[in-house]
Amino acid sequence: MTVPVGDQPEDIETQVQEMILSFISNPNSLILCVSPANSDLATSDALKLAREVDPDGRRTLLVVSKLDLMDAGTDALEVLLGRVIPVRLGIIGVVNRSQHDLNTQKTVADACRDEQAFLQRHYPSLASRCGSRYLARTLSRLLMHHIRDCLPELKTRVTVLSAQYQARLSSYGEPVEDHSATLLQIVTKFATDYCNTIEGTARHIQTSELCGGARICYIFHETFGRTLQSIDPLGGLTELDILTAIRNATGPRPALFVPEVSFELLVKRQIKRLEEPSLRCVELVHEELQRIIQHCSSYSTQELLRFPKLHDSIVEVVTSLLRKRLPITNEMVHNLVAIELAYINTKHPDFTDAAQVSASVNSQQVFMYIQTHTESLDGKRWKNEKLPSEDKGSVPGFGSPSKAVNLLDTAVPISRKLSAREQRDCEVIQRLIKSYFLIVRKNIQDSVPKTVMHFLVNFVKERLQSELVGQLYKQPLLQELLIESQDTAQQRTEVSHMLEVSVCTVVILIIFISFTYMPKGILVTRRSY
Template identity: 80%
Template sequence: MENLIPVINRLQEVFLTVGAEVIHLPQIVVVGSQSSGKSSVLESMVGRDFLPRGSGVVTRRPLVLQLVNVPPPGERTLSENGIKTEEWGTFLHCKNQVFTDFDEIRQEIEKETERCTGANKGISAEPIHLKIFSPHVLSLTLVDLPGVTKVPVGDQPDDIEQQVREMILSYISNPNCLILSITAANTDMATSEALKLARDVDPEGRRTLAVVTKLDLMDAGTDAMDVLLGRVIPVKLGIIGVVNRSQHDINTQKSMAQAMQDEQSFLQRHYPSLASRSGSRFLARTLSRLLMHHIRDCLPELKTRVTVLTAQYQGLLGSCGQPVQDQSATMLQIVTKFATEYCSTIEGTARHIETSELCGGARMCYIFHETFGRTLESIDPLSGLTTLDVLTAIRNATGPRPALFIPEISFELLVKRQIKRLEEPSLRCVELVHEELQRIIQHCSSYSTQELLRFPKLHESIVEVVTGLLRKRLPITNEMVHNLVAIELAYINTKHPDFTDAALVSASVNSAQGETLQDSGRRWKSDRAAEEKTSEEKVKSSGSAYSSPTRSPAVNLLDTPVPVSRRLTAREQRDCEVIQRLIKSYFLIVRKSIQDSVPKTVMHFLVNHVKEHLQSELVGQLYKLPLLQELLTESPDTALQRREAASMLEALQKASHIISEIRETQLW
């Protein structure tokens, strides 16, 4: 199981090359406040002074530290690494340089930090990757983060505290990381910022290991026994106490070996019952053991994650397409594919069937038979036509002489007025189908022809060509629909086999009224005689009152207002009802014809024409050698996406190969 940590280190190096964080690798993250002793703890694990020191925020970039245990120089072969020195270090940002002087490692960390953050004590999330090879270290991977700060110093930004917190949380929120929470013993553990942050993401403490530093600096008469035993802050992975080197020890260059010996002596004197479970050496062994077990537990999920991501990035790389080699062939392929997909969407045979809404031919069918059909059926044949309108038309058609029969011209005048109302919904039907044909362009671009996303200029040109073709066919289709209505208006076919015979309609109306024309005449004469008798009686009465007749003033008949409404005679009622029934009968015939003819006209003059000529129109306007280079200029986003997908896919394939090398027997 000791080989698991080097495996994770190899995986970490693989994914660092692509700068991605899609895989949460098991690692140990070191968290603590400023001056809590983080640097001293890390240096004690390495056994060397190599970290920058000073006041304020010293660690200003994450430091990914990989410790690699190697055999001593005498047991090492040249073929293993080619290095004869006992200990050395390498940085990812300068791979070909080997650092055998740990003072130079410190200087390189400082220089690389300032290169990215400047000299104003600001921080950066870009990590520094350091690998240290030594026979005196246990294989470990740790991430040292900037210390939690409260007050900005120097030129630090005002939100430096928030920046540090966000950086720490971005690391420790990874469920596959172990949190090494460092707190100084001479501070209140209950207010430890490191433990607070750890508790936010790991409330049960299942992946938190607490380290209490500076045990030798506690006030006289006090100790950290309750803290180390977990009575103050319970942590599942345990609490380990250590003794740091003092600044005097560092200034006098006290050796690490002597510092660890003094640490053990202090622990034996003050914490004899915990001495075997405390100190820097025990901390290193504990971290190595915890990390190995943690890697073992995370490995199945890690394998699954790599497999899933490999499939996803293979699909992403496929959608980006291959770089263009033959422009002519690529152009023909894209144009043909677009035209085919466009026509298939209309026919309902497209590969990508929309499930959330009607699209293409299905929507056109809905427009023809639901939207257009229901609109026509909702038009009342007699809507907007009053009885007075009908009566006026009949009178105007008779001229100066009273007509014995209903004039046919009045019927034609009124029925044409009603038929004209069918034109507007018919033209609206054309407009709706035209809009759907326009919408299919975007549908095909989004779902079927992903190549168009690679070439934005070609996409724009295809949209322009198809839109132009639709725009050219729209007035032609509208004109034909207009002609359909005009044809119906041009000749009122009263001999149509479905048209009701006028004589039958008249007879039906008479029968419904319950009287014949003669009965109506007799009744009119009787009413007239009664009126004349009443008039004579009024005249006689008037003559007895006056001895001589009086002449009434002259009356101009043209000035007499025509009554707006009056009670119609039986004949007028009959004539109006006959005309209304005939209008309704003929209107329904024409409406049925228009309802059938308009969809056919739209399909022939617009939809089918576009289907038949789309590809030839695209080829004719776009397949021109001077345009190929410009139209097939790839989108910068697509090119970048392809490179990133290819790099990530390569990293995932390497990771899969590394993980596959782990045998089941190595896990136990």
């Protein structure tokens, strides 16, 4: 049908073709292609559709109708012999009842008798292989053989589908009867899956990315560890900063030795830089513990999808627990850095070598000072040399009052070449700072992960189930939390129906196979019985 008639839709041709294709596209179906003999088979719409889905003609049976309406002097012999349109299942010619036959109420038996007489007159060699009765027997035979060939595969497919439907039905669970037991079971299962994900013993282990405890380990030893290792012990310190600290630590008197106060001041400044990456480590672990909630919700506990309100409540409780532990853990990590800043242990065993080097340098400075001071005591030198105040050219700031300059109002030079002693002092401080900073960095790199594990990770693992039970296991909340989603209830009904259909189909197939392969003697006996 290509032209709409009456109130038929404009796309009637497309609808008909789509309907036909939906059936014949199935590789397990047989195609009965009917085409009139009084038209050109090359333009047959039925053959065109059949060729689209069955190009080799393996499951197509061609029926040539209206053999009695062909033009005088023509016949369909070549077509019936398969020399024009080759199909594997055969070509059968038939003669239909005309409209006159229908109007005169010609019976089917009379029509079949007249059909057979027509075939004997015009196609005697093919009369036994044409006609409506032969077509009916052929279709029955083809259908029987086709079903027999497809039954094993169909039975396997139906069995697989039945198992899949059973698994889906089991995942949806049975309607809730004991709300208390169901809630405890779900909460316990979630807490167990959460802890197992941290420990690396969860059933659903991802292979695309790190998750749970493995990711926490990566944060400790890769992210946090490499960040600390990348911090330069002397980063942000210039020689002028060190020299300024030394001078400020000596007050108004020039120092014979490098003052320890300047070392402590500068090393504390460097140690303080370890606090920010340590707090960032806590934040990353907290984020991972938050991600584990979604991981468990998606892979471990199908029941949470069944009860959306319970799912939201569990997420809220765990998130709240993590949020409570975050400031406590941050405070402990802050205290770790504060402890290092509280006491600079210059007697630390690993700091002994650097302290000895510093003492050696100071001893050399003392020796040089004594030697220089002894030589300056020579009386002749004091007699021959004039004091700066005796020179006619006065030093700025110490001349006549009218020309005095206030040096306190001038800026201190920020860059100049250091003297040999100043260079040695800076090197000593740098060496001490670096040595002590490495000691503290090692301590922080070891103690921060331990702190995070104790105050955050392990605490959550140990208290998670009791927190969930305490917050959610309340009689007024049981009914509300275990309200099933409409989608789950509908899907359970649909899957249950499909499971019943698949089971019935398997039973029918088994019965059909039994009768198909049953010996004829037994079959006759049962029929007679």
